[in-house]
Amino acid sequence: MNKGYIINLLLIVFIIQTSCRSSKELTMFSDLKDDMTLHEIPGKAPEYRIKPFDNLYLSVLTLDKEVNQLFNPGLSVGGGYGSGTQQMFGDRTSQYINGYMVDKEGNITLPVIGKVEVAGLNLAEAQARIKENAEDYLKDPNVSVKVLNFKVNIMGEVRNPGLYYNYEGSLNIVDAISMANGITEFANLSNVLVIRHNENETQTYNINFQDKSVYYSDVFFLQPNDIVYIQPSKYKRTRENSNFYSLFLSTISTLIVAATIFLK
Helix, strand or coil, rough: CHHHHHHHHHHHHHHHHHCCCCCCCCCCCCCCCCCCCCCCCCCCCCCCCCCCCEEEEEECCCCHHHHHHHCCECHHHHHHHHEHHHHHHCCCCHHHHHHHECCCEEEEEEECCEEECCCCCCCCHHHHHHHHHHHHCCCEEEEEEEEECCEEEEEEECCCCCEEECCCCEEEEEHHHCCCCHHHHHHHEEEEEEEEECCCCEEEEEECCCCCHHCCCCCEEEEECCCCEEEEEEEHHHHHHHHHHHHHHHHHHHHHHHHHHCCC
């Protein structure tokens, strides 16, 4: 049999082997079956507690349009949110400048109302406290509070890695990966790394997305500044090297064929 033919055959087999990956390796929650009921998981999302140096969006609305303009410069003349709000909070720099920063003592300073301590409160408690203080000066105020600096870093084998912001009060890891447009074909779902920075320490967690254990994880619900790293599988390195190996084997095959012709 022609040696060049054998080399080419081996090359084809090699490429096929290095190009194949089982669908099971890329399937999340593969142990979940039809009509399966998971009791009390993932559980209730933890309530975020406001911390010093958090940046807050705050809205205080009353029946008085002039008062509304004082607390909400982004309001249109007619009383609705318009382009002014977009300009004031439409990008990260504007949010940083126009948000209410919690000082190191845990207070925010509001027009007319003055200082209000909010550190240690969840969003509902903060709204209630600000409303209580505002009622000393305003009639029937309606208060809304959101955290502007709740961000997570999604890295590694996702289609759009980067920083993602959450304004809903809680964020789970499945939704966070969806925000990054999902995983790539090189993702190692059995060993997803989450890095969490607490006040005095950094903790790491490993999650297996291939089964339902992810729902039991302490980091199923993410916290601000968490890092989620989707590690690459061994298949990625093999795939990256396959072009080199293909070129190398193709060159060897060509040289063998040329040598065979020359030596005849």
